[in-house]
Amino acid sequence: AQSVTQPDIHITVSEGASLELRCNYSYGATPYLFWYVQSPGQGLQLLLKYFSGDTLVQGIKGFEAEFKRSQSSFNLRKRSVHWSDAAEYFCAVAGGGNKLTFGTGTQLKVEL
Amino acid sequence: DAGVTQSPTHLIKTRGQQVTLRCSPKSGHDTVSWYQQALGQGPQFIFQYYEEEERQRGNFPDRFSGHQFPNYSSELNVNALLLGDSALYLCASSRGQNNSPLHFGNGTRLTVT
Numbered sequence: 001a002q003s004v005t006q007p008d009i010h011i012t013v014s015e016g017a018s019l020e021l022r023c024n025y026s027y028g029a030t031p032y033l034f035w036y037v038q039s040p041g042q043g044l045q046l047l048l049k050y051f052s053g054d055t056l057v058q059g060i061k062g063f064e065a066e067f068k069r070s071q072s073s074f075n076l077r078k079r080s081v082h083w084s085d086a087a088e089y090f091c092a093v094a095g096g097g098n099k100l101t102f103g104t105g106t107q108l109k110v111e112l
Numbered sequence: 113d114a115g116v117t118q119s120p121t122h123l124i125k126t127r128g129q130q131v132t133l134r135c136s137p138k139s140g141h142d143t144v145s146w147y148q149q150a151l152g153q154g155p156q157f158i159f160q161y162y163e164e165e166e167r168q169r170g171n172f173p174d175r176f177s178g179h180q181f182p183n184y185s186s187e188l189n190v191n192a193l194l195l196g197d198s199a200l201y202l203c204a205s206s207r208g209q210n211n212s213p214l215h216f217g218n219g220t221r222l223t224v225t
Contacts (some may be wrong), residue, residue, distance in 0.1 A: 004154075022182065032211045043116070043202055043216035044155070051211070089156050097169050097209045102154030 002027045002093050006103035013081050021076040021106050023091030032094035033074045038105075039087045046074055049091075050074060059090045061085070086110045114139065118120030118203050124223045125193050133188045133220045143167075144186040145214065149200040160213060161186050162209055172184035190222075198224045 003026045013019050025031055032051050036044040048059025055067040065076045074091060088107050092100040115135045125131050132136035137144050143162045157170035161180035175191045186207075190197055200221050205215035 034213070036216075041218070044204075044214075044216040046213050047215070049213055092154075094211045097160065097168050098145070098206055098211050098214065099157050099160065099170070100145075100147075100155075100214065101157070104152075104154045 001099045002095050003032075004091050004093050004103035006089075006091055006100055006106050008106045010107045010109065010112065013107040014079050014109060015083050017082045019076075019078045019085075019108070020074065021089050021091075021108070023074045023076065023103060024072050025074060025091070025093045026066070026072065027095070031074075033065075033067060033092065034092045035059065035063070035074075035076050036090045036092060036102075037087045038090065048077070054088050081108075081110055083110045083112055115142075116137075116203055116215050118153070118201075118217035118220050120201070120220060121218070122221045122223075124225060126225055127195060128209070129193050129194055130191045131193060132188065132194055133190075133201050133222070133224060135186045135188070135203030135205075135217060137184050137186070137203075138201050140162045141205035141207050141215065142184050143206045143209055144180060144184065145186045145204045146186070147202040147204065149219070157200055158188070160209075168210065193224045195224050198222060 005024045037045040038044045092102045127183045145160040146158040164180045180186045191224040200219040202219045203217045206212045
């Protein structure tokens with residue numbers, strides 16, 4: 001069965017600092033991987049996705065993620081965090097037929 | 113172009129009651145999935161509808177059922193509500209079932225008292 005682990009429940013960074021959110025997955029075949037962001041009271045917005053090809057994928061809002069098969073990881077990064085990035089971030093892996101398995105999320109706080 | 117819309121936004125029910133939540137997919141999407149997100153948790157897959165049939169189901173009891181209409185909109189029904197059913201219920205739509213990205217609605221917050 002597929003699974004996703006997000007080891008960091010909460011992360012606090014200063015505005016302008018760099019960010020890395022960790023994600024480890026377990027899946028038997030080549031994974032389809034996603035990062036979503038959720039603001040309070042809102043649904044999930046897709047930041048980026050990895051299906052195949054280049055292991056460094058670019059997303060919206062200046063986010064990028066790197067797929068590392070040897071480490072079963074798909075970490076999310078941003079070079080300079082903005083106060084508006086404060087939200088909860090979810091990593092997910094897709095099994096067959098577009099069924100997503102999500103991690104428990106990482107809550108990002110940005111200090112001004 | 114409207115995205116995924118869900119109604120109602122909030123709902124309060126009593127244990128043992130039944131509830132129906134509604135979802136209209138994004139224009140051009142034909143597949144609807146439902147997720148339950150308990151407080152402090154990631155979303156969990158309930159089931160998926162395509163061509164008016166349930167195609168996949170997560171680890172949820174039969175109290176959870178659904179329907180998809182010819183216009184691709186969908187309903188989630190929960191019978192015999194339990195306190196543990198209190199959660200944010202998210203609807204997501206996509207085009208087909210080939211791992212195309214899901215587009216989520218803002219959810220329905222269900223509180224069971």
